Amino acid sequence: MSPASLSTAGVLLITVPAVAYGGTTLLSAVNRRTPGYLDNPVRRGLWRAGHAHAGVLVLFALVAMLYVDQAALPDGLATLTRTLFVAAPILMPLGFFLSVARPGDTHPNKLIRLTVAGGLCLAAGTLILGIGLVSQG
Secondary structure, eight states: OOHHHHHHHHHHHHHHHHHHHHHHHHHHHHHTTOTTTTTOHHHHHHHHHHHHHHHHHHHHHHHHHHHHTTSOOOHHHHHHHHHHHHHHHHHHHHHHHHTTOSTTOOSOOGGGHHHHHHHHHHHHHHHHHHHHHHHHO
16 A cells, blocks of 8 residues: 555544544434434434444545555546545535534535535545546456
8 A cells, every 4th residue: 555545544544533423422412312403303314314424435435545556547646536535524424414503403504515525526536446447457
C-alpha cells in the first residue's frame, strides 16, 4: 500500500470512534426517551440513516483504499479517488443529521443536499476506481 493510501486509511480509521459515538448517542436518545427523537419519525429515520451510512461508507472506503494503488490511475486521479472516498462518509451522514438538527424539525431543510453531494462523491470515486481496475487487467 502506498503511503498516501495508508494515510487515508488512517484518517478513515480515526473516524470510527465518531461513528461509534453517534451510535451511543442514538441509543441514549432511545433509552432516555429524549423529546424530539422518538416522537419525531422524520428526525429519527434520518438520524438512523445518517449513522448507518457513516458506518457502511467508512468500511467501503477502507476496502477501496486496498485497490486504489492497484488501479491504472495517474497520481492526481488516485489522489482524487482517495479524496472522493473520504468525502462520501462525511457528506452523506452530515446531510442526514443537519437537515433535521432541531428536535422540532419535521421536514428536512436544504442541508439534505449534502446527502446528494456525498452520493455523487461515492459514485465518482467508485466509477474512477472501477475503470482504473478494469484498465489494469
